[in-house]
Amino acid sequence: xxxxxxxxxxxxxxxxxxxxxxxxxxxxxxxxxxxxxxxxxxxxxxxxxxxxxxxxxxxxxxxxxxxxxxxxxxxxxxxxxxxxxxxxxxxxxxxxxxxxxxxxxxxxxxxxxxxxxxxxxxxxxxxxxxxxxxxxxxxxxxxxxxxxxxxxxxxxxxxxxxxxxxxxxxxxxxxxxxxxxxxxxxxxxxxxxxxxxxxxxxxxxxxxxxxxxxxxxxxxxxxxxxxxxxxxxxxxxxxxxxxxxxxxxxxxxxxxxxxxxxxxxxxxxxxxxxxxxxxxxxxxxxxxxxxxxxxxxxxxxxxxxxxxxxxxxxxxxxxxxxxxxx
Amino acid sequence: xxxxxxxxxxxxxxxxxxxxxxxxxxxxxxxxxxxxxxxxxxxxxxxxxxxxxxxxxxxxxxxxxxxxxxxxxxxxxxxxxxxxxxxxxxxxxxxxxxxxxxxxxxxxxxxxxxxxxxxxxxxxxxxxxxxxxxxxxxxxxxxxxxxxxxxxxxxxxxxxxxxxxxxxxxxxxxxxxxxxxxxxxxxxxxxxxxxxxxxxxxxxxxxxxxxxxxxxxxxxxxxxxxxxxxxxxxxxxxxxxxxxxxxxxxxxxxxxxxxxxxxxxxxxxxxxxxxxxxxxxxxxxxxxxxxxxxxxxxxxxxxxxxxxxxxxxxxxxxxxxxxxxxxxxxxxxxxxxxxxxxxxxxxxxxxxxxxxxxxxxxxxxxxxxxxxxxxxxxxxxxxxxxxxxxxxxxxxxxxxxxxxxxxxxxxxxxxxxxxxxxxxxxxxxxxxxxxxxxxxxxxxxxxxxxxxxxxxxxxxxxxxxxxxxxxxxxxxxxxxxxxxxxxxxxxxxxxxxxxxxxxx
Numbered sequence: 156x157x158x159x160x161x162x163x164x165x166x167x168x169x170x171x172x173x174x175x176x177x178x179x180x181x182x183x184x185x186x187x188x189x190x191x192x193x194x195x196x197x198x199x200x201x202x203x204x205x206x207x208x209x210x211x212x213x214x215x216x217x218x219x220x221x222x223x224x225x226x227x228x229x230x231x232x233x234x235x236x237x238x239x240x241x242x243x244x245x246x247x248x249x250x251x252x253x254x255x256x257x258x259x260x261x262x263x264x265x266x267x268x269x270x271x272x273x274x275x276x277x278x279x280x281x282x283x284x285x286x287x288x289x290x291x292x293x294x295x296x297x298x299x300x301x302x303x304x305x306x307x308x309x310x311x312x313x314x315x316x317x318x319x320x321x322x323x324x325x326x327x328x329x330x331x332x333x334x335x336x337x338x339x340x341x342x343x344x345x346x347x348x349x350x351x352x353x354x355x356x357x358x359x360x361x362x363x364x365x366x367x368x369x370x371x372x373x374x375x376x377x378x379x380x381x382x383x384x385x386x387x388x389x390x391x392x393x394x395x396x397x398x399x400x401x402x403x404x405x406x407x408x409x410x411x412x413x414x415x416x417x418x419x420x421x422x423x424x425x426x427x428x429x430x431x432x433x434x435x436x437x438x439x440x441x442x443x444x445x446x447x448x449x450x451x452x453x454x455x456x457x458x459x460x461x462x463x464x465x466x467x468x469x470x471x472x473x474x475x476x477x478x479x480x481x
Numbered sequence: 482x483x484x485x486x487x488x489x490x491x492x493x494x495x496x497x498x499x500x501x502x503x504x505x506x507x508x509x510x511x512x513x514x515x516x517x518x519x520x521x522x523x524x525x526x527x528x529x530x531x532x533x534x535x536x537x538x539x540x541x542x543x544x545x546x547x548x549x550x551x552x553x554x555x556x557x558x559x560x561x562x563x564x565x566x567x568x569x570x571x572x573x574x575x576x577x578x579x580x581x582x583x584x585x586x587x588x589x590x591x592x593x594x595x596x597x598x599x600x601x602x603x604x605x606x607x608x609x610x611x612x613x614x615x616x617x618x619x620x621x622x623x624x625x626x627x628x629x630x631x632x633x634x635x636x637x638x639x640x641x642x643x644x645x646x647x648x649x650x651x652x653x654x655x656x657x658x659x660x661x662x663x664x665x666x667x668x669x670x671x672x673x674x675x676x677x678x679x680x681x682x683x684x685x686x687x688x689x690x691x692x693x694x695x696x697x698x699x700x701x702x703x704x705x706x707x708x709x710x711x712x713x714x715x716x717x718x719x720x721x722x723x724x725x726x727x728x729x730x731x732x733x734x735x736x737x738x739x740x741x742x743x744x745x746x747x748x749x750x751x752x753x754x755x756x757x758x759x760x761x762x763x764x765x766x767x768x769x770x771x772x773x774x775x776x777x778x779x780x781x782x783x784x785x786x787x788x789x790x791x792x793x794x795x796x797x798x799x800x801x802x803x804x805x806x807x808x809x810x811x812x813x814x815x816x817x818x819x820x821x822x823x824x825x826x827x828x829x830x831x832x833x834x835x836x837x838x839x840x841x842x843x844x845x846x847x848x849x850x851x852x853x854x855x856x857x858x859x860x861x862x863x864x865x866x867x868x869x870x871x872x873x874x875x876x877x878x879x880x881x882x883x884x885x886x887x888x889x890x891x892x893x894x895x896x897x898x899x900x901x902x903x904x905x906x907x908x909x910x911x912x913x914x915x916x917x918x919x920x921x922x923x924x925x926x927x928x929x930x931x932x933x934x935x936x937x938x939x940x941x942x943x944x945x946x947x948x949x950x951x952x953x954x955x956x957x958x959x960x961x962x963x964x965x966x967x968x969x970x971x972x973x974x975x976x977x978x979x980x981x982x983x984x985x
Contacts, residue, residue, distance in 0.1 A: 212526055218733035221520040284756060285600025285729060289631075314784075316608075316643065317636035324631035328667070338639075369759045372784075403600060407523030407733025409761050430599065433702045435735035458599075458629070458668040 197243030202235050206243050210250060217436035217475050220408055223445060227253055251472045257444045258468035263452055266396045266424070267360075275307070275353040275361045277386055277394040281379055281421060282401035283413055284367030287429035289318070291401050291455055292364050293325040294463035295427075300329060304359040309349030310335040311342035311382060312366040322364050329460065332358070342366065342378065343385045350389040363395070370416035383421045399452065401427045404437035414443045425452035428466065432456040436475045483800055485762045489518030491803040494559065498552035508540045508555070515559075523764025525737045528566070528771050536562050560798055567770050567777065568794020582751070582778040582791050583614075583693075586722050590622070590686040590694040594719070596712060596747060597727035598739055599700030602755035604633060606727050606781055607697045608640035609789035610753075611656045612648045613779075616787075619692040624659040624682030626715060627699040628671040634660045637697055640786075647786055659685045672711050675699065679715045696721065703742030713746060723750040725778065728769060730754045730761040737772050744773040751778035754792070758782045758855070766797065782855075800859070809859055813850045830931035837892035840924060841884045844877050879912055883920055886910040895921055 196209055207228055214224035231249055234240050240249050268276040278295065282288045289312075296306045308326050310333055312318035319335045326333035334352050336345035346363055353361040365382060368375035386395050400423040402410055417423050428437050431454050440451050451466040493514040497503050512533045519529040539558050565573055585591045593610070595603045607623055614621045623641050627633040641658040659682040664674045679696055686694040698715065701708035716724065726743045728736060743749060752769050757780040770777060777792040796809055826843075829835050850856060884892065886909035891897050898906075898921055907914040 215520060216526055216734045218523075218735070221517060283731070283759070284605075285602055287600055315605075315636070316639035317632040320635050321630070321632035369756060371758065371760050403729070403731075405598065405729070405732045405735045405739070407731060407736075407762070407764050408521055409523070409731045409759065410733075412760055413731075430702075433598070433735065434704060434738040435733065439733065 197247050200243040202241055202243060202246050206246065207232060207235075210246060213476065214250075214438065217438035218407055218410075219438035220411075220442040223442055247476065251476070254441060254472045254475070255468050257441050258450070258466075258471075263425075263450060263466055265452070268393060268396055274390055274392065274394070275350075275358050276396045277350070277353075277390060278360065278362045278397040278399060279365070279383060279386065279395040279421065280363060280399045280401060280427075281365045281417055281423075282367060283369055283403075284315075286367065286401040286403045286406075287427075287455060288312075288367060288401045289321050289325065289364055290458065291399075291427045291429050291453070291463075292322070292362050293329060293460045294455060295399075295453070296325070296331055296360075296362055297329050297460040298463060299360050300331060305357075306331040307349065307353050307356070307358040307361045308333040309346055309361060309363040311345045311349075311363055313338055313340045313342050313345065314366040318364075318366065325460075332356075343381045346382045347385050347389055350386055350394070354390065370413050376416060376420045379417075380420045397452075398422055398424045399427050400425070400449070401429050402440065402443075404428055404431040404439075405433065405435040406439050408439070408442070410439035411442050411446060414447050414449055418447060418449060423449055425450055427451075427453045427455060429455035431474075432462070437471075438475065483761075483763050483797070485760070486518055486522045486801050487803045489521075490515060490559070490801055493518070494552065494556055494802070497555050503551040503555075505541055508537060511555075512537055519764075519767070522762030522767070523733045523736070525734060525764070525768045525772065528737075528768050531771075532562060532566055556802065560802055560804075563767075563798035563801060564794050567767055567797055569770055569774070569776060572794050580776075583723065585619075585692065589620075590683070590691040591723070592683065592686075592694045592696065592719055592721040594696045594698065594716065594721035594724045595727055595753075596698055596724060596743055596749075597700060598702065598729075599630075601700065601727045601729045602781060603627075603700060603727045604636050604640065604697055606753055606755060606779075606789070607637060607695050608644055609781060609786055610695055610779070611641070612644045612786045613789050614693050615644060615648050615654065615656055618654065620654045620657075620690065621693045621695065622657040622659055622682070622686045622689065622691045624679065624686070624694060624696050625661075626675040626678045626682070627697050628665045628674050628678065629668050629699040633697070633699070634662055634665060644786055657686075657689060657691065672707055673714070675711060676714045676718045679719045683719050703739045703746075709742070709746050716747060724748065725751050725753050726773075726775075727753045727755060728765050730757045730763070730765050730780070731759055732765045734764075736765040736768055740769050740773050744775060749773060749775045751776050753777070753779045753781070755781035758788070763797075763801070770794075783851075813856075817846045817849050830928070833928055833932040835928050835931065837884050837887060837895065837924065840927075841881060841892075844881060848877055879910075879916065880920060882910040883907075883912055883917055895924060 197206060200206065210231065211224050211228040214227060215221055219227075227250060230253055231240070231246050234249055235246070240246055265276075265278070268274055280288050280292055280295075292308065296308060299306050306329075308322055308331060310319040310322040312322070313336050316338075319338065323333055323335065332352075334345065334349040336342070336348070342365065349361055349363065363382070363386070365379060366375075368379065370376060383395060383398070398421050400414060400417050402413065406413070414423065414426070426440060426443065426449055428440055428451050431437050437454075443449055444451070451471075454464045454466050454471070456462045456464060493511045496511055496514075497507060515536075516529055516533045519532065520526070524532075536558055539562070540555060543554065543558070561573060583591070583593070595607060597603050604627065611621045611623050623637055625634040625637040627637075638658050638660055641656050644656050659678075661678050661681065664671065664678055666674065675698065682694060682696060696715070696719065698712060699708070701712065703709065724747050726740060726747075726749050728740065732739075740752070752773065752775055754766055754769075754777055757766075766777065766780075769775075777794075779789050780792050782788045782790055790809075793809070826835070826839060829839060847856070883906060886906045887898075891902065891906075898917075903914055903917045903921075907917045910917075
């Protein structure tokens with residue numbers, strides 16, 4: 156099995172800098188509130204019960220979830236009582252280590268079909284309505300195209316008005332092929348046609364866009380399972396190689412359920428955390444990692460196809476507690 | 482939706498019930514649970530703090546501690562605070578009187594501007610709002626001022642066509658569309674063009690004599706100064722009468738930041754919550770009013786164009802407290818069944834003349850009102866128990882198939898159904914012979930019961946229903962049961978409504 160990254164070279168610090176640079180360039184940010192100011196609250200102060208509460212609050216406000224936040228606070232408290240940490244700075248460093256531990260070094264790059272004869276690599280993309288699937292697909296497609304891979308898109312969102320047109324416009328801008336069906340048609344049939352076309356034309360990667368659906372809509376979740384089954388049958392030997400769930404960084408605790416239900420329906424292999432360029436911290440992926448062991452593979456940071464970064468736990472955790480303009 | 486919160490609230494308040502007296506620490510304990518539940522439900526940290534403090538203060542300051550029925554007093558306080566939180570103080574002061582969600586201006590057009598983050602559901606909501614207004618006999622125009630997202634203009638146009646096809650209108654007015662495809666550009670390159678499109682749309686709407694113009698705008702981050710600036714320019718150019726912020730009901734703690742920023746920049750008139758049919762715990766719904774001071778006007782509750790409902794704070798509060806929302810349920814029923822139809826059916830039932838066709842009509846009506854789960858969720862005491870219940874609406878389809886496999890004569894007189902006919906029906910509908918028999922038995926029970934009940938008062942009817950037992954009710958609802966039985970419980974500690982998982 157050939158494993159390869161998605162076109163980034165530098166270490167994590169280089170990445171972090173690139174991400175921050177991107178954020179600075181495009182947006183003048185006005186991150187306010189206690190989360191942003193956390194570091195200044197903690198810096199140079201001895202640890203106290205009040206500081207611990209502030210830390211817990213910062214975690215809750217980053218959408219980490221109250222259970223995880225309380226656990227982490229208790230960990231810090233225990234370390235404090237053991238006199239391992241004494242100052243606010245140490246507490247923050249300790250907390251960051253704890254958070255990073257949720258993301259052990261693991262394969263965060265995309266999984267590709269084995270060898271050159273293995274047929275196309277298939278990436279199935281799903282998510283709730285408005286999570287940012289189509290834009291995220293454009294980002295992945297561009298990154299792969301820039302690596303010299305031939306990419307084909309499959310427009311399986313036959314439900315929402317003009318969703319096919321939206322993907323078509325992206326395909327034109329990126330110069331990649333798109334396979335589409337009719338509005339209101341069976342998305343699984345489009346997926347089938349796309350698999351056939353992708354192997355006939357020997358493209359390297361096929362990315363399948365699906366209609367946004369709430370995980371509470373059982374019939375729609377079954378439809379998604381059907382799409383995956385069709386792909387699996389049509390291209391035996393590991394397809395779909397990646398099943399990416401797109402999650403909006405502003406999502407609250409309901410994100411855990413999203414991930415759980417989608418994982419049950421289509422065996423999600425990774426998360427694309429979209430819209431992290433706002434004020435939301437995306438802490439929900441920590442709860443998802445803890446409870447469902449699904450890694451984050453990419454982070455979306457803007458609306459153009461270049462605004463994508465491979466997920467880096469260090470910079471993610473760093474950004475979670477970053478003060479404004481730091 | 483909301484079942485998570487509902488369960489936690491009921492638990493917390495149950496601790497207080499059944500006690501003769503409650504102490505201050507009892508109240509604080511219960512509120513600690515409520516606090517955790519609200520935080521788990523994505524309600525903003527500060528809002529939770531204020532909410533819980535206010536309740537503790539009121540409970541301790543009032544007669545709750547001296548009252549002989551402290552739990553009821555406590556529930557009243559929590560309910561009032563909840564209503565004030567999600568609806569604002571004025572809802573309480575006005576005694577729950579409803580304000581119309583949209584204020585129209587004369588002469589038209591009333592200009593409505595939509596705003597929000599990317600993916601919150603603005604464009605879809607535009608379509609739903611147009612459908613809502615079309616039903617109210619308004620002449621509506623949708624204008625596409627989102628020039629950035631690929632195919633957003635086309636999407637709005639398709640929605641206009643769909644509204645015109647799917648939504649019957651009282652006055653036959655078609656929804657109009659204003660879009661300028663030649664102004665569309667890539668991200669960040671169309672800034673400013675939206676202002677011109679918006680101006681043109683107003684001129685267009687005026688010349689075509691529209692009552693309402695709905696302006697769809699591009700999704701944008703509240704921290705993107707250029708785009709927020711554009712939004713202000715659009716606002717200045719067209720002077721909208723109402724500006725709505727569209728918020729995803731599943732948003733977490735960040736809802737506060739974006740709502741505040743949009744409100745500061747635009748002076749919102751109201752908020753529309755989308756994707757409320759998800760299993761959102763309601764954080765945004767409980768937070769946004771407090772943070773912006775602006776009312777929630779509508780909520781989106783489904784994929785279909787008519788899945789937009791006016792937001793009523795008292796009803797949502799009562800759902801959260803597990804008190805159900807019978808008012809909405811009745812309204813939904815009234816929207817589908819006219820008074821005359823209901824009376825005609827009632828007479829038929831009283832005379833024991835209800836036929837399978839009537840039954841089929843009823844099933845279809847129920848389905849039009851929404852999913853079984855959403856309907857049951859509106860009944861008092863059931864909401865919190867629906868969380869893990871897997872109701873399968875396909876049972877109704879199956880029942881429908883069985884009835885449709887009957888001849889007209891059989892539908893009028895089920896006594897005709899001998900074994901041979903039952904076998905034919907089961908083959909025709911692709912179901913088990915057992916299912917057919919179960920349906921027939923259930924139907925017989927219901928028609929017998931409805932005949933008996935026609936002379937009774939409400940209370941005796943309820944008792945009669947309970948006496949019927951779950952299995953037969955279930956049989957009547959769908960051939961294999963809809964999973965909820967309504968049997969009277971003997972243990973006062975447990976809820977009267979038992980639930981049963983569907984057996985496969």
